[in-house]
Amino acid sequence: MIKIALAAMMAAAFSGAAQAEEFLVGAELPMSGALARVGSGMHEGVMVAAEVFNRNNGKHKVKILTVDDESTPAKAIAAVEKLASQGVVAITGGYGSNNIAPASDAANKLKLVYMTSGGVDDSLVSRGSRNFFRINNTAGYERAVLGLLDEMGAKSVSIVYSTKDATSDLAVSVQKALASKGVKAEAHSFDPAITDFKPIINKVKLQDKSEVLLMVGYENDYVGILRAARVLKPSLKALVGVWSLATPKMAAEFPDLMPNVYGTALLPFPATFETADGKAFADTYRQLYKKEPDYLGQFGYVQASLLFDAIARAADKGTVRKGGIADELRKTDRGTLIGRVQFAANGDNPNFVHRMGQHQDKKIAIVWPKEHATGKMAYPAVPW
Incomplete structure (x- = not known):
């Protein structure tokens, strides 16, 4: 049985x-x-x-x-x-x-x-x-970028952005928000096919003379912008980007460009859970x-x-x-x-808010918001 x-x-x-x-x-x-x-x-x-x-x-x-x-x-x-x-x-x-x-x-x-x-x-x-x-x-990225800039106490920002829809939307929205707070915000758009960013960075250096450079683009754009900035060395206090920038891959592949650069990141590197x-x-x-x-x-x-x-x-x-x-x-x-x-009826997630990370010493520290920070913001600080 x-x-x-x-x-x-x-x-x-x-x-x-x-x-x-x-x-x-x-x-x-x-x-x-x-x-x-x-x-x-x-x-x-x-x-x-x-x-x-x-x-x-x-x-x-x-x-x-x-x-x-x-x-x-x-x-x-x-x-x-x-x-x-x-x-x-x-x-x-x-x-x-x-x-x-x-x-x-x-x-x-x-x-x-x-x-x-x-x-x-x-x-x-x-x-x-x-x-x-x-x-x-976009709203979750915008809140993170604005929160970081506010914590920096930035008085002037140059926004360099790709003319693609998502990047344009974010750049325009951030510029309006900064202007409403009394922050000087100059915007410079670029075609996604551009490879030489020196003319734009020269404007940032000679005309804008901003404290912070905000890059709204994608990986190859960031690399081009940072290389141009490294050559021309505008008098900046910080370089900030958005998606696909504060990642271990970028740190590993472009170690000379990433130190002290900010980008959106939910995780520190190395990660802890x-x-x-x-x-x-x-x-x-x-x-x-x-x-x-x-x-x-x-x-x-x-x-x-x-x-x-x-x-x-x-x-x-x-x-x-x-x-x-x-x-x-x-x-x-x-x-x-x-x-x-x-998920709302349109498929969007209304709860999303990003965090901001900074490349520090071959690691990535979360520096905004304070309740999720794993390191202290290095500011002013640039890669060169």
């Missing part, structure tokens, strides 16, 4: 394991091209989320299919269409609002949820798309990639984890292919590694 009961239990366990559903999830990301560094960072976070989910969920599993969008809009659309043809139930990834907009439009037409942390252009959430979700936004979710992320990240996690991986992990959980809940209700993933995401109200996440 005992043997029969034991056999029955083993059979039931085997049956349950055999019936575990595996869902294909697409990752459309820039694994090559101008945005490859950020794309690979986000992809690492997505893969960590898949590993943690598959280990802990038990009832459902996910398999990630990755397609490189090569940092271009046309290839982003093609990537989404290819993933749809392979049977994915949702898509996570994308970087750069100009790539995400057409890619997520394609996903919406195919009735696929598109989840990202790589696009902050406000037009992304004003299109009426039922299937678009993001965990961060106190919560169970944070420790699971960090431990798994280190196991998979043999290095310390950064905030790009953190974003990828959070967006993917929320998506996988929504897929699992929709699967339990039998609504995965019936719009259930979007429905479950809209019910989300969860504490995450980037703070509380909820």
Whole structure:
């Protein structure tokens, strides 16, 4: 009798394991091209989320299919269409609002949820798309930049920004906010194709004579601006950037340009975590990639984890292919590694507020806000 009961239990366990559903999830990301560094960072976070989910969920599993969008809009659309043809139930990834907009439009037409942390252009959430979700936004970046500048006591700021939608929106908004506070704010736009930033930096040096240079662009832009500033040496007290700047990759690849530079960062480097979710992320990240996690991986992990959980809940209700993933995401109200996440009707997360980090001694310290600071702000201080 005992043997029969034991056999029955083993059979039931085997049956349950055999019936575990595996869902294909697409990752459309820039694994090559101008945005490859950020794309690979986000992809690492997505893969960590898949590993943690598959280990802990038990009832459902996910398999990630990755397609490189090569940092271009046309290839982003093609990537989404290819993933749809392979049977994915949702898509996570994308970087750069100009790539995400057409890619997520394609996903919406195919009735696929598109989840990202790589696009902050406000037009992304004003299109009426039922299937678009993001965990961060321009407002959260603006609050962080303005908070840092206020703590510095900056009296004058030169804003050098790319003419792409997301960067333009943030630059214009920050300039208006600074002007309303009585801070002198001069703005200089540049075409994304520019490679020589010396004429702009010369204006900052000779005309603006600002205390702070705020760079609103992407990785290659930052490198070009910082190289020009290193040559011309304007009389600045600080150089501040936004996304994709305060990362270990930038510190490792451009050690002469990064010292004392500020950028948005949710994590110090090396990273520390106190919560169970944070420790699971960090431990798994280190196991998979043999290095310390950064905030790009953190974003990828959070967006993917929320998506996988929504897929699992929709699967339990039998609504995965019936719009259930979007429905479950809209019910989300969860504490995450980037703070509380909820999704409004337009797919935006109204709770997002970023933090500011500074490259210090081959490490990255969180210096704003004070309640999350892991180091003291070095100010005035520049890379040269």
